[in-house]
Amino acid sequence: MRQAGTYSRILSGGGISGRTGPHLLPLARIKKIMKKSSVDVKMISGEAPLVFSKACELFIVELTKRSWNMTIQGKRRTIHKEDIASAVATTDVFDFLVDLVHPNASQHVDLNEDYAP
């Protein structure tokens, strides 16, 4: 007898994605974005978009968590673009996003810290 949730349980391991099914993000769309990333990307295995569906989920969760910390610091309850920009500016691993987010991100960071002798 086919048991509901078998697939999602195996893949999610009981994590947060277990609540909404096996994939929170559409694999076809992920594959499109991967192909557009570079002309050198010619062939993509079936597993790669699946791996990204999990990786993106974790990425969005981490960035959201850090953005929310900025929101709380500002004594607000709504996450704004500036909160994401601040989170990016204060996290080394998100350096690749600095140019993408709002250019006023540096306002939330003490620049003197970086340039002190």
Added chain:
Amino acid sequence: MVDEQDKLLPIANVGRIMKQILPPTAKISKEAKETMQECASEFICFVTGEASEKCQKENRKTVNGDDICWALASLGFDDCSNAVMSYLNKFREFEREKAAANQINENNVDEAAAGSSNSCKRIYHSK
């Protein structure tokens, strides 16, 4: 317009993932969700680029799940890389079990087909 959206993950999905980690009373502005969409796409491109470079150096044409895991670790997403590796291994295990189960089912179907054709012959003969 359609082409623009093709480069982004759906805003509803992105919003849902963001909500999962936030308290119920938290709100997310539309602009913040759109920013997160763009960040997620940039993340995919960034990691794919790194994985693709590795494939090229090793003269391989296909970017696979292991390449993505390697690229994540290489770019500093260590926790993400470990979690994703574990996810990938579970998926591979599941696929192996599914393939094995399908093989057994196919064998059973073949046996049943052979069995039923024999019983049909017996019925016709009895008439």
